Amino acid sequence: MGKWFFGPRAISAVAITGVFLLGCIGFLYLAKPFLMPVVLAFLLSFVLRPVVRALNRLRLPQQVGAALVIAIFIGLGTLGVLLLKQPASAWLEKAPESLEMLRDKANDAARRLDAFIHLAHRYNPPAEDPATHANNLFDFRSLSVAGNVVSYTTSFLAGAFEMIVLLFFLLAAGDALLEKLVRVMPRVSDKEETLNLSQDMERTISTYLFTITLINTAVGLFVSIAMALLGMPNPLLWGTVAGLLNFIPYFGPFMMTMVLVLAGLSSFEDSTTRGLLPALVYLGLHAVETNVITPEILGRRLTLSPVAIFVSIMFWTWLWGVPGALLSVPLLMTFKIVCDHVKPLAPIGEFLNG
Numbered sequence: 001m002g003k004w005f006f007g008p009r010a011i012s013a014v015a016i017t018g019v020f021l022l023g024c025i026g027f028l029y030l031a032k033p034f035l036m037p038v039v040l041a042f043l044l045s046f047v048l049r050p051v052v053r054a055l056n057r058l059r060l061p062q063q064v065g066a067a068l069v070i071a072i073f074i075g076l077g078t079l080g081v082l083l084l085k086q087p088a089s090a091w092l093e094k095a096p097e098s099l100e101m102l103r104d105k106a107n108d109a110a111r112r113l114d115a116f117i118h119l120a121h122r123y124n125p126p127a128e129d130p131a132t133h134a135n136n137l138f139d140f141r142s143l144s145v146a147g148n149v150v151s152y153t154t155s156f157l158a159g160a161f162e163m164i165v166l167l168f169f170l171l172a173a174g175d176a177l178l179e180k181l182v183r184v185m186p187r188v189s190d191k192e193e194t195l196n197l198s199q200d201m202e203r204t205i206s207t208y209l210f211t212i213t214l215i216n217t218a219v220g221l222f223v224s225i226a227m228a229l230l231g232m233p234n235p236l237l238w239g240t241v242a243g244l245l246n247f248i249p250y251f252g253p254f255m256m257t258m259v260l261v262l263a264g265l266s267s268f269e270d271s272t273t274r275g276l277l278p279a280l281v282y283l284g285l286h287a288v289e290t291n292v293i294t295p296e297i298l299g300r301r302l303t304l305s306p307v308a309i310f311v312s313i314m315f316w317t318w319l320w321g322v323p324g325a326l327l328s329v330p331l332l333m334t335f336k337i338v339c340d341h342v343k344p345l346a347p348i349g350e351f352l353n354g
Contacts, residue, residue, distance in 0.1 A: 025319070032320050033155070036327075037163035043330050044163075045170040046205040048073070052171050066171035070164060084237055197341045204337055205330060211297060216246040219289055226281050232267055242282065246289075248325045249309055251317075253286050304332060308352045 028035065048069050055065035170177075178198050185191040220243025227235035241259065245252035257279050265275035295303070312332040316324035332352070339349030 029319055033159065036320060036323055037159045038166060039327060039331070040323075041163045041166040041170060043205060043209065043327070044073075044167055046202045047209045048167070048171060049174075049202065050206060052174070056174070062174050063172045066168050069171065070168050074164065080240070084240055193341060197338070200341065201334060201337045205333060208298070208333060209330060212247070212294075215289065215294055215297065216243040218293075219243055219246050219285065222285055223282060226285065227278060230278055230281065232263065232278055238263065238278075246286075247329075249313065249329065251313060251325060253283075253290075256286075257283060303353075304329070304336065305352055308332060 051069050052062065052065045055068065056062055060068070178195070181198075182191045182194055185194055220239040222239075223242040224235045224239025227238045232238060238260065242256050245256045248255075260279040260282050261276060264278040265272065268275040309329060309332065312328045313325055316328035316331065318324075320327070336349050336352045339345040339352065
């Protein structure tokens with residue numbers, strides 16, 4: 001038994017597997033501009049295909065239904081961008097001033113802390129002036145939010161166009177691609193397993209994406225209402241950002257909290273307590289959504305292991321950046337479905353269960 005586990009053949013198998021996995025990771029990294037629109041198009045096709053089928057049952061041709069669904073999808077996205085363009089631009093223009101204000105507050109806090117330590121321990125203050133030290137610690141001048149946004153515009157538009165074209169072809173083809181895949185399978189059992197895998201993947205992914213989109217939309221709506229009641233400017237902007245970031249578990253809410261801390265302190269400069277209130281209210285709403293609403297709606301079947309989700313987010317963020325973080329959970333769920341249908345991978349699928 002020991003020879004089987006630690007012999008040359010076992011070591012060779014592990015080495016070959018490791019090299020293969022490293023090659024796959026390298027391919028995913030280098031092929032990011034090509035793969036990302038493809039992956040996104042397939043995931044959206046799972047969500048929109050039932051709508052196209054429903055239109056087809058109403059005697060609307062498959063191609064016409066696909067074009068209509070995509071047109072509505074693009075129209076809603078464009079409308080959202082137009083509604084949020086002005087408040088987002090205004091906030092981006094104000095962001096450097098807000099960062100400067102936060103730096104001044106941080107400098108003041110650092111000076112008070114240094115004075116307190118000096119009084120408590122009765123020793124001479126450091127040679128470096130505390131204000132200068134705080135300036136070095138909290139120098140935000142090098143940040144350029146607007147510049148980073150503009151730098152990604154061209155690649156984003158190109159990838160969006162490729163994704164939309166591929167999505168149209170996938171929706172217009174209907175089940176033709178699946179039928180061809182089933183036909184080329186050599187055995188009847190393979191044909192059945194391929195069909196079951198495809199149907200399970202479409203049903204699970206579409207249910208998850210549709211449900212989580214509704215939940216995040218509700219989160220954005222409640223955050224907008226809460227921000228309006230608190231007197232925050234541009235409450236619709238903060239609700240939209242909260243809904244979008246909620247697609248990224250753990251990291252998204254953390255980023256939203258930091259954004260609301262910045263926005264709250266810059267909006268209510270006269271009161272630090274009032275400036276922190278928007279972030280605290282958001283954390284309360286997020287706690288209710290995470291611990292009560294989402295588990296109740298999604299149920300056990302659509303839940304994944306928190307450890308697996310966290311590792312997946314880290315991996316895909318490292319590999320593809322922010323788009324990878326958004327796609328990490330759907331990709332993990334897709335991988336789990338494949339594991340559940342392939343017997344050698346069944347133990348991995350069990351590990352991924354929530």
